[in-house]
Amino acid sequence: MTPSHTKRRGARAWVIAGVVAVAILAGLSVGAYVVLHSRLFAATTITVGGEHHETAAEVAAVAGLASAPPMISVNPGAIESRLARAFPWIASVSVATSWPHSVTVIITERTPVATIVLPKLGEVLVDRSGRQLGPPGPSEVLPRLEYSIPA
Numbered sequence: 777m778t779p780s781h782t783k784r785r786g787a788r789a790w791v792i793a794g795v796v797a798v799a800i801l802a803g804l805s806v807g808a809y810v811v812l813h814s815r816l817f818a819a820t821t822i823t824v825g826g827e828h829h830e831t832a833a834e835v836a837a838v839a840g841l842a843s844a845p846p847m848i849s850v851n852p853g854a855i856e857s858r859l860a861r862a863f864p865w866i867a868s869v870s871v872a873t874s875w876p877h878s879v880t881v882i883i884t885e886r887t888p889v890a891t892i893v894l895p896k897l898g899e900v901l902v903d904r905s906g907r908q909l910g911p912p913g914p915s916e917v918l919p920r921l922e923y924s925i926p927a
Contacts, residue, residue, distance in 0.1 A: 826883035829865040
């Protein structure tokens with residue numbers, strides 16, 4: 777065997793080892809992706825606290841958690857934004873994940889300070905910033921503000 781033949785054989789062994797290493801890494805990556813997106817790591821335990829004007833089921837549905845998504849796909853910041861936009865009563869919301877199956881949503885609701893009467897909407901509760909929260913319940917007794925358009 778000549779030295780150049782030995783060098784080619786050594787180079788071929790390194791190429792084969794490199795191809796095998798890449799194949800193993802690709803297989804591990806695909807396997808990790810499949811496992812992390814499987815029911816083994818699904819958000820199946822959803823805890824919602826602090827809600828009074830929304831149900832836990834409504835919160836889970838708007839948050840995208842009702843279908844038990846993979847935990848790796850749960851984005852707390854995006855969920856917080858969606859909930860704050862969807863429900864006028866939400867002043868702040870905090871979402872935390874706990875692997876392998878839990879998501880906790882804690883809501884702080886706005887406090888109504890008055891009822892305003894709007895020409896087309898009728899009576900509406902508002903908070904201290906003036907945000908409209910919805911119609912008052914039968915037991916809510918708050919100062920009533922009437923709005924009229926000047927003539």
